[in-house]
Amino acid sequence: MADFSPMMKQYFEAKKENPDSILFFRLGDFYEMFFNDAKTVSQELDLTLTGRDCGQGERAPMCGIPFHSAEGYITKLLAKGYRVTICDQVEDPKAVKSLVKREVVRVITPGTVLEGSMLDESRNNYICSVCRSEDGVGLCFADVSTGELHVGQVESIGDTRELTRELVNRISRFSPREILADSRVMELTELADFFRDKLQASVQCLGDGTYLLPRAEETVSKQFGGKSLDELGLANSHVAVMSLGALLDYLGRTQITGMERLTEIELESNSAYMTLDLNTVRNLELIETMRNKERKGSLLWVLDRTKTPMGKRLIRAWLERPLMSPAKITLRLNAVEELVNDRQLLDELIEQLTGIHDLERIMTRIVYGSANGRELRALCAALQKLPGLKYVLDRCEATMLCGLNGQIDSLEDVSGLIDKAIDENPPFTIREGGIIKKGFNxxxxxxxxxxxxxxxxxxxxxxxxxxxxxxxxxxxxxxxxxxxxxxxxxxxxxxxxxxxxxxxxxxxxxxxxxxxxxxxxxxxxxxxxxxxxxxxxxxxxxxHRVAAELNRIQQSAKAVAALDVLASFAIVSVKNDYTRPTVNVSGKLYLKDCRHPVVEALLHDTPFVPNDVDMDMNDTRVAVITGPNMAGKSTFMRQTAIITIMAQIGCFVPAAVAELGIVDGIYTRVGASDDLSAGQSTFMIEMSEVADILRNATPGSLIIFDEIGRGTSTFDGMSIARAVLEFVHDPKLVGAKTLFATHYHELTEMESLLPGVKNFNIAVKKRGDDITFLRRIVRGGADDSFGIEVAKLAGVPDKVIKRAKQVLNDLESSSGGEVTARRSAIRRREEPVQLTIDSTDGQVLQKLRDMDVNAMTPMQCMNTLFELNSMLKN
Missing domain, CATH: 1.10.1420.10 (MutS, DNA mismatch repair protein; Chain A, domain 3)
Structure with missing residues (x-):
């Protein structure tokens, strides 16, 4: 070190503190990287590699970027899995004649990003801390860009497979970008693989000493103003405290300043929210589509008409965590109903919400000391909307809307200060000058x-x-x-x-x-x-003066976010003709003319065919649904589950009438694909998911089984399907409301064997070899899967279709004619009857042909229908 220049000695001291990250070393208007860091950045970002004399008679490899455009480069490095340490000048170079003092001011990791340009405004950016002990597993999630902090605990489970599944479901709900874990957590191999492969998160295994309880208790108490664990609600959650303490310690080491942004803890409780495991969220396409991983085509895409970044994040959180309390759901529904019924109120509310910037993330940057003049002006513009928002809410009557109005602080003193002090068009940096208004000082x-x-x-x-x-x-x-x-x-x-x-x-x-x-x-x-x-x-x-008002602004931001989501629900409900559901604890599931909200939104010129659902905990607890592929079984089952979720997040639903008893969890087994990397076949995945459902579902759950047992031989599959159906039907074992779609028509006999099981099928119109899907769910079991007809509809060559019919005839003949007789009966039942048309009928038909229905009013349609009916009767 003696041979290095003073500046390079500074560099090595900073690098020694953070050896596992790329060091951005500030030199004038540039961040420079040296040695291996320079080579890495040059290769990863395709930048020119140069050199610099470092005092040893040799040139150190060097690579640089302008400091004012560093965010874009950092974003790319984080996406590639790197961490970035910022070593900045903490003295004005003009004020010192010797070497400028430099210090590490921040370590940027995937889970500690603050900059708006590096974040998706529509979703939270969580960092997770997880540790394991004999008492269970502690979980902590923080979004340092918004100040959110969630803490929870999973009680000890002897079966590591079941423990892993529960942790996967809990963690996937937050989708953290960075995960901190102790060695005992990393011993759960499937969980560690999930972190890297499915979440694609940055994972660090911290030393077990980081998770010691005494150290964690001290860290947590210090962070929250000396409060005891009892005051924080964590007295009986020691392993959760350990995970929280480790996270706070890590953030303190990486963020250096701004830890005061984390002011509140939200305790995670499974009993407060409906259970939605990872498979259900994926199968129902709540957040993104299964195939393309796109937002369009998901339930979130249909429901999200929010106007603010805070609202966009909150609506996603509500969707992933439906409520279990009828009282809380009713508060939301009452608020949505008032907005739906008062269109002027809704329009005025939307107008006031439009243009409110990201209060939460701007405040974080202000507290951390990194906000510039433009961000303060953005905060000012957002705060200036609050008095108008409160004025609109003053005439509201719904309890939740009134409560949110009271939660919003007009903050006119803060907006007034910024407006008086900061120029309307401030420069990007203070060094450019002109950021303070003339007349302020x-x-x-x-x-x-x-x-x-x-x-x-x-x-x-x-x-x-x-x-x-x-x-x-x-x-x-x-x-x-x-x-x-x-x-x-x-x-x-x-x-x-x-x-x-x-x-x-x-x-x-x-x-x-x-x-x-x-x-x-x-x-x-x-x-x-x-x-x-x-x-x-x-x-x-x-x-600093604005940062001191953090609690007031944060409270108002939360209220604005909730208002935004409620307004979004109202907008969608009005536009799509949704109905207020009745939510209670009756155990019923009654939907009249219900529709799939996403499929309906994607249909342009074709009307969606609605269906009814009428289930309870007694007479119709299990619905066995038969019918051909592509006829709409899966859509019907999914829409039932989705409507249940919509009701429990407080949104109106696509149905004419809806009464729903609270559902504590939705479990789905819908489709599967081989996981070759894990050495698992489709059938193995299917059976694993079925096993998880049977272990975790309760009488208060809603289960969807779509074609289970088809991944193996016919008799094995049918046997498994029947055994599963009997298991979920039995009140002593599961007893949950279940929608059970199957091609095993033999299972329709369960209606006569088990009370509470009812048969339903998808109505199909057959004319010769052609079929038409009517999309209607009707009582009774289907006698035919129409497999060959569906193959023809899908475009399979005629030669294959003809050969399939020959093979089917041979099989039917060898089965003693039973199948043939059954299929013939169906065909006879569905063949159209030739009607004799007399002169009056002909006149009616001609009149129908001559009508322009699109040009007729509803009253004209009724009068014409009455006239035609009279003609036929006479």
Whole structure:
């Protein structure tokens, strides 16, 4: 180290503290990287690799980026799995004559990003801490960009497979980008694989000493103002405290400042929310589509009409955590109903919400000391919307809307301070000057007067010198190397006065200075530097004053987010003709003319065929649904589950009438694909998921089984399907409401064997070899899967279709004619009956043909229908 330059010694000291991350070392207007960091960044970001003398007679590999555009480069490095340490200048280079002092001010990891340009405003950016002990597993999730903090605990489960499944479901709900874990958690191999492969999160195994309880208790108490664990609600959650303590310790080491942003703990309780495991969220396409992982085509895509970033994040959280309390659901439904019934109120509310910026993330940057003038103006613009929002809410009657109105602080003092102090169009950085408004500080105005007066003096010097020398094109310029100078073209060199001091020769001109010009330069530049210094102090003071109002602003931001989501529910409900559901604890599930909200939204010219659902805990607890593929069984079952979720998040639902008893969990087994990397076949995955459902479902759950048992031989599959059906039907074992779609028509006999089992099928119209899916669910079991007809509909070549019919006939013949008789009976039942049309019928038909239904009013349609009916009767 003795041979290195002082600056490089600084670099090595910072690098020693953070050896596992790329060090961004501030030199002037650039962040520089050296040695292996430089090689890595050059390769990963396709930047030029240069070198710098480092004091050993050799050049260190070096790579640099402008500091003002660093966010884009950091984003790319984080996406590639790297961590970035920021070592910044903490002294003004102009104020010191020796080496500028530099310190590590922050370590940026995937879970600790604060910058808006590096984050998706529609979703939270969580970091997770998880640890395991004999008592169970502690879980902690924090979004440092919004200040959210969730803490929970999973009680000890002897079966590691079941424990892993529960942890996967809990953690996937938050989808953290970064995970901290102890060694005992990483011993759960399937969980560790899930972290990396499915979540694609950055994973760090922290030393077990980080998770010691005494150390964690001290860290947690210090963070929350000396409160005891009992006061924080964590007295009986020691392993959760360990995970929280480790997370706070990690954030303290990486963020350096701003930890005061984490002010509240939200305790996670499974009993408060409906259980939605990872498979259900995926199968029902709540957040994104299964195939393309896109937002469009998901339930979130249909429901999200929010206007603010906070609302976009909250609606996702509500969707992933449906409520279990009828009282809380009713509060939300009452609020949505008032907005639906009062369109003017809804329109005014939307108008006030539009344009409110991300209060939560802007406040985080203010608290961390990294917000610039533009972000303060954005905060001001958002806060100026709050008085108008409160005015609109003043006439609301729904309890929740009134409560949110009371939670919103108009914050006119804060917005007034920013508006008075910060220029409407502030520069990107303070160093550019002009961030503080004229008139806010008299001393600053005096200094600026010197600056502007100095500029006018320079202009007067230019005019006077032109007159004195007789050189018409003489001009006074400025650059950072020479300061102010007089430039004269070569054609006038013979007229240059003797008191001019030549400073630089250019191709077509010469540059000079004079004692008078240097004196003016010192005066003007000194005023500029003093102005920037004073502006910096004023700006920092304003930022601190705004940061001190964190709790008021955070409380208002939460209320705005909730209002935004409720308004979004109301917008969608009005637009799509949704109905308020009745939510209670009856155990019923009654839906009249229900529709699939996503499929309906994707249909443009084709109307969605609605269906009814009528289930309870007694007579119709299990619905066995048969019918051909593509006829709509899966859509019907999914829409039932989705409507249940919509009701329990407090949204209106796509149905004419809806009464729903609270469902404590939805479990789905819908489709599967081979997981070759894990050595699991489709059938193995299917059976694993079935086993999980049978272990975890309760009488209060809703289960969807779609074609289980088809991944193996017919008799094995049918046996498994029947055994599963009997298991979920039995009140002593599960007894949950279940929708059971199957191609095993033999299972329809269960209706006569088990009370509470009812048969349903998808109505199909068959004419010859052609079939039409009517999309209607009707009572009774289907006698035919119409497999060959569906194959024809899908475009399978005619030659294959004909051969399939021959094979089917052979099989039917060998089965003693039973299948043939059954299929013939179906065909006879579905063949159209030839009607004899008399003259009156012909007149009716002709009148129908001549009608333009689109041009008729509803009353005209009714009158015409009455007329036609009378003609046929007479």
């Amino acid at each position: 008299s001393q600053l105005d005096e200094i600026r007067s010197d600056m502007s007066g100095g500029k006018s003096l320079i202009a007067s010097v230019e005019a006077r010198e032109r007159e004195r020398t007789g050189i018409p094109k003489l001009k006074v310029g400025y650059n950072k190397v020479f300061g102010y100078y007089i430039e004269i073209t070569n054609s006038y060199k013979n007229q240059v006065p003797e008191d001019y001091i030549r400073k630089q020769t250019l191709t077509g001109s010469e540059r000079y200075i004079t004692p008078e010009l240097k004196e003016l330069e010192n005066r003007i530049l000194g005023a500029h530097d003093r102005s920037i210094e004073m502006e910096s102090k004023i700006f920092e003071d304003i930022r």
